[in-house]
Amino acid sequence: MKTITYYTKNAEETQLLGERLARHCKPGMVFLLSGDLGAGKTTLTQGIARGLGITKTVTSPTFTIQKLYRKGRMTLNHIDAYRLEGISQDLGFEEYLYDDGLTVIEWAKFAPDLIPERYLEIKITLLEEEERRLDFLAAGEEYEALLEEIA
Ligand SMILES: Nc1ncnc2c1ncn2[C@@H]1O[C@H](COP(=O)(O)OP(=O)(O)OP(=O)(O)O)[C@@H](O)[C@H]1O
Numbered sequence: 001m002k003t004i005t006y007y008t009k010n011a012e013e014t015q016l017l018g019e020r021l022a023r024h025c026k027p028g029m030v031f032l033l034s035g036d037l038g039a040g041k042t043t044l045t046q047g048i049a050r051g052l053g054i055t056k057t058v059t060s061p062t063f064t065i066q067k068l069y070r071k072g073r074m075t076l077n078h079i080d081a082y083r084l085e086g087i088s089q090d091l092g093f094e095e096y097l098y099d100d101g102l103t104v105i106e107w108a109k110f111a112p113d114l115i116p117e118r119y120l121e122i123k124i125t126l127l128e129e130e131e132r133r134l135d136f137l138a139a140g141e142e143y144e145a146l147l148e149e150i151a
């Protein structure tokens, strides 16, 4: 499994990293974003959306767990599984995945049925104030290649 670590000094830098990632990603890819509340998962997703050419602002879905943004180079399928914590599984989650677009899942550990065999995981750790550490783990050759392209 290939890993790379990045450090960012503010939200804008995290978004720029997301933009770079999105410019190289391919339809059907799945990114799993982990990290504490307020780590920067949605902030990174906003950058990813920008990199796909989506002009609508990505927000944290409050009452829905899934939002689709269709007006870019490919559809962004943004899922936040936080509210699924403790809910029984087997809710037909496969249907949430989206072959033609990019799927970004926050709090995937609360929706284990959604985690595919191959994925890119990005673990965000809060350091001091606005500093963040982002650990990228590529599970699958196409994701290893993606990490090489953005390096
Ligand atoms: N380096 C940084 N990278 C990302 N966000 C940062 C950074 N520095 C400060 N921030 C701020 O931290 C907050 C991150 O909030 P965000 O909603 O992205 O977190 P989250 O991980 O999605 O949380 P949740 O688990 O509640 O969904 C934002 O207010 C953002 O501006």
Ligand SMILES: [Mg+2]
Pocket: 041, 042, 043, 060, 080, 106
């Ligand atoms: Mg969030």
